[in-house]
Amino acid sequence: MATKLNQILAVEKGVKSDTQRKVTDAYHTIQKNALLSGISRTYQPIDDEGEHLPAESTRVQVKADDVVRELGKALTRLFDVTATKDWANTSARADVVVDGETLLSGVPVTYLLFLEKQLTDLHTFVAKLPTLDPSETWTPDASTDSYRTEPVKTTRTKKVLRNHVKAEATDKHPAQVDVYTEDVVVGYWTKVAFSGAMPAARVRTLVERVTKLQDAVKFAREEANGIDVTDQRVGDKVFGYLLG
Numbered sequence: 001m002a003t004k005l006n007q008i009l010a011v012e013k014g015v016k017s018d019t020q021r022k023v024t025d026a027y028h029t030i031q032k033n034a035l036l037s038g039i040s041r042t043y044q045p046i047d048d049e050g051e052h053l054p055a056e057s058t059r060v061q062v063k064a065d066d067v068v069r070e071l072g073k074a075l076t077r078l079f080d081v082t083a084t085k086d087w088a089n090t091s092a093r094a095d096v097v098v099d100g101e102t103l104l105s106g107v108p109v110t111y112l113l114f115l116e117k118q119l120t121d122l123h124t125f126v127a128k129l130p131t132l133d134p135s136e137t138w139t140p141d142a143s144t145d146s147y148r149t150e151p152v153k154t155t156r157t158k159k160v161l162r163n164h165v166k167a168e169a170t171d172k173h174p175a176q177v178d179v180y181t182e183d184v185v186v187g188y189w190t191k192v193a194f195s196g197a198m199p200a201a202r203v204r205t206l207v208e209r210v211t212k213l214q215d216a217v218k219f220a221r222e223e224a225n226g227i228d229v230t231d232q233r234v235g236d237k238v239f240g241y242l243l244g
Contacts, residue, residue: 005088005109006225008081015081022074026067035062072243076235083232094224098216109224112217119214126206130197141194149193157183 029035038060043053092109095102107115132138132147141148159181169175 002228003084003231004225005085005092005227005229006222008085008088008229009225012081012085015078019074019078023071026071029062030064030067032062036060036064069243072235072239076239079235079238080232083234084229087232088227088229092224092227094220096213096216096220098212103213103216104220107220107224109221112221112224115217116214116221119210119217123207123210123214126203126210129203129206131200131203132195132197134200136193138195138199144194147195147197147199152191154189154191155185156187156189158186160184 038058040055040057042055045051089108089110093106094109094112096104096107096112096115136149138147138149140146160183162180162182164178164180165175166178167173167176
């Protein structure tokens, strides 16, 4: 049964982490001199009446050559899996199809992965685009290349002091007058608002298009990753040379 590229991708991460662990263990092992050292010591008195002491010995527990060969086995697996993936990536291609129409033809799987990431970032950006205030009515304005509202006219007022005579002056009493202020219209403001934001419908359309393209790229990537691969055996050659 042929191996698929997506199967190789599924095991690649595990092989990498397992190999990294074995490389780390091997490095730590060869730093422990006690494991690589052995000794054999016997004692013989000068004459038969001298004290007899037991022999002492410590066996070598780790041989550097064995560590290297075991490490080579682990790395051989990693080299083979990575080579199989990379060789397959050179021929893994698919079309990006949106609404039944081919937007991009024969796109390499590595570029599809790049597109996926870029479109994710683009989706975040587009979804945050500023939209026009829905409480206003906006129309395109050619002179400013933006949007504008209809003119809104408002009054400008000014407080003016007024007198109210409550009682006329007599020969005995002065006039009784109340002083008050009155808001008097002195002019008019005409306000037109401008905006460089987008209509909400336009933003929704852009988000929908980016999402649709994201889905198309994911489908294309899955299709490209479904190709049959040829298992590569480069690890034996590399370590055959290194350890030969």
